[in-house]
Amino acid sequence: MRIATFSTQSYDRQFLDQFNTGHEIKYFELPLNEQTASLTKGFDAVCIFVNDTANKEVINILSQNGIKLIVLRCAGFNNVDLPAAKEENITVTRVPAYSPEAVAEHALALILTLNRKTHKAYNRVREGNFSLEKLMGFNLHHRKVAVIGTGGIGRAFCKILLGFGCKVAAYDVSVDESLIESGVVYGTLEETLAGADIVSLHCPLLESTHHLINTQTLKLFKQGAMLINTSRGGLVNTADVIEALKSGQLGALGLDVYEQEGDLFFRDFSEDIIQDDQIARLISFPNVLITSHQGFFTKEAMEQIAVTSFGNIDAFHKGQQLLNQVE
Ligand code: NAD
Numbered sequence: 001m002r003i004a005t006f007s008t009q010s011y012d013r014q015f016l017d018q019f020n021t022g023h024e025i026k027y028f029e030l031p032l033n034e035q036t037a038s039l040t041k042g043f044d045a046v047c048i049f050v051n052d053t054a055n056k057e058v059i060n061i062l063s064q065n066g067i068k069l070i071v072l073r074c075a076g077f078n079n080v081d082l083p084a085a086k087e088e089n090i091t092v093t094r095v096p097a098y099s100p101e102a103v104a105e106h107a108l109a110l111i112l113t114l115n116r117k118t119h120k121a122y123n124r125v126r127e128g129n130f131s132l133e134k135l136m137g138f139n140l141h142h143r144k145v146a147v148i149g150t151g152g153i154g155r156a157f158c159k160i161l162l163g164f165g166c167k168v169a170a171y172d173v174s175v176d177e178s179l180i181e182s183g184v185v186y187g188t189l190e191e192t193l194a195g196a197d198i199v200s201l202h203c204p205l206l207e208s209t210h211h212l213i214n215t216q217t218l219k220l221f222k223q224g225a226m227l228i229n230t231s232r233g234g235l236v237n238t239a240d241v242i243e244a245l246k247s248g249q250l251g252a253l254g255l256d257v258y259e260q261e262g263d264l265f266f267r268d269f270s271e272d273i274i275q276d277d278q279i280a281r282l283i284s285f286p287n288v289l290i291t292s293h294q295g296f297f298t299k300e301a302m303e304q305i306a307v308t309s310f311g312n313i314d315a316f317h318k319g320q321q322l323l324n325q326v327e
Contacts, residue, residue, distance in 0.1 A: 001317050003071070004040045005047040006032040009266060011302065012049075012073075019306035021314055024057070029261070037061035045069035045316075047309060050076060050293060051262040055083040063088035069316050075152075075306050076232060077326045078205045092326040093312035097152045100303035103256075103295035104156035105236070107200050107230045110254030114226060114289050115140070141165040146196035149203030149231065150176050157202060158184050169196060172203070191219040198228065198321070206231035215240040224251030230295045233259035238278045245285055245291070252287040256295045265292040 001023050005016065008027045011171075018027060026043070030036045032052035038061060040046055046067055048054065052156040054062070054070055059081055062070070070080060072094040073179070085092050113119050115137040124131065144167045147154050154172070158179055161168045168184045171192040180186065193199060199221065203209050211228065221227070227250055229236050238259055244250035258265070260276055274280050282288050312324050 001313060002042065003043040003045045003047050003313065004028065004038070004043040006030060006052050007049045007266070015302045019303070019310055021310045022308070023313060024285065032058060034058055039167060040065045040067055045071055045313065047071040049073045051265065052079060054080040054085070056081045059084040059088055059090060061220070061302060063090060069093070069313070071309050071312055072326070073309050076204060078232060078234070082326060082327070091316060091322065093316070093322060093324045094326050095179045095305050095308040096324055098296065098308065099298060099301040100152035100156040102298040102301040103153045103230050104160055106155055106256060106291070106295035108293070110230070110256065110289055111198060111226065112227050113253045114254050114287065119289065124231040126165055142167065143197040144169055144195055146171070146192045146199040148192070148199065148201045151177055151202065154202035155179060157200060158182070161176055193217065195222050196225055198226045200228040201235050203231060203235070205234045208325065210234050211237040213237060213241065215243070218244045218249055221249065223249060224253065226252040228254040230256040233257040233261050233298050237283070242278065243280055245288065253285070255282070257293055258290070261293060265288045
């Protein structure tokens with residue numbers, strides 16, 4: 001098949017080339033959106049990632065250009081208008097689970113860095129400053145951690161936390177019995193957030209979870225708690241979180257995702273003036289740590305993404321049953 005592959009960096013091309021099962025691939029560094037959708041003329045499929053846009057307008061252009069398949073190189077599919085794709089008879093596939101441990105371990109990296117301030121210690125020591133002033137953290141052992149969403153990633157994260165001796169509280173619309181047996185305590189959102197030292201988000205972005213973290217829910221947090229979001233930026237109302245950081249209601253914030261990340265992440269703006277005032281304000285806080293959507297970025301996950309994506313393309317091409325179709 002001829003596949004137009006958007007939002008590709010050198011590392012994407014490396015893994016996709018390595019695991020290509022014989023398809024003709026054209027790489028675009030540009031994201032798929034209303035402006036770039038016309039580039040798909042002459043292709044059979046598009047392959048896209050987290051910050052590409054496949055809304056109704058884009059899907060109409062894809063359909064006119066003869067695109068039959070949208071291959072998501074990620075798990076989340078909030079960026080695809082599924083009813084529009086169905087209407088245009090375009091099939092959508094995704095990579096439902098690629099190394100959930102990759103994201104779970106990154107969430108833990110954010111927690112440990114924010115708590116023990118290793119990023120600050122690294123810079124201090126390089127400048128000959130061996131002072132410990134303001135570097136004090138807290139033991140994770142016996143602390144309450146609230147896990148919102150216990151699917152693949154949330155489950156892996158709970159297991160890591162149990163290994164640290166944390167009290168793990170969880171909220172999900174469906175309960176995982178095996179986690180209960182391991183010591184995870186499920187409750188309502190209010191019960192789960194109450195008294196938690198750390199809150200970590202692992203649920204998908206849906207209409208029902210959009211801005212799940214807002215002024216009202218932040219009031220349910222323990223004063224000075226840490227919030228970690230490695231899921232999707234839209235789960236958090238950024239303006240409300242900035243206010244909570246300013247008032248001290250939120251004690252630390254670790255973000256791997258950001259609601260407006262599509263205009264920023266995966267690119268180098270180090271010589272430019274950042275126009276997004278909210279991210280500029282977030283970066284200015286000493287207790288905020290932001291990474292640019294790198295939770296998935298391990299060798300194992302990249303291999304799995306490439307293998308599963310080509311498996312999806314092959315199955316579609318051969319008319320076989322699609323195991324990873326998004327309905
Ligand atoms: P999953 O589908 O396995 O699990 C999601 C869980 O959230 C399920 O248990 C589901 O029941 C639960 N859920 C659904 N609605 C909920 C609600 N309203 N409240 C609470 N829980 C709810 O997904 P996953 O593989 O664990 O991934 C979770 C999210 O992580 C994805 O949706 C994606 O947005 C994000 N993600 C981020 C990265 C990254 O690089 N940072 C990589 C992969 C996935």
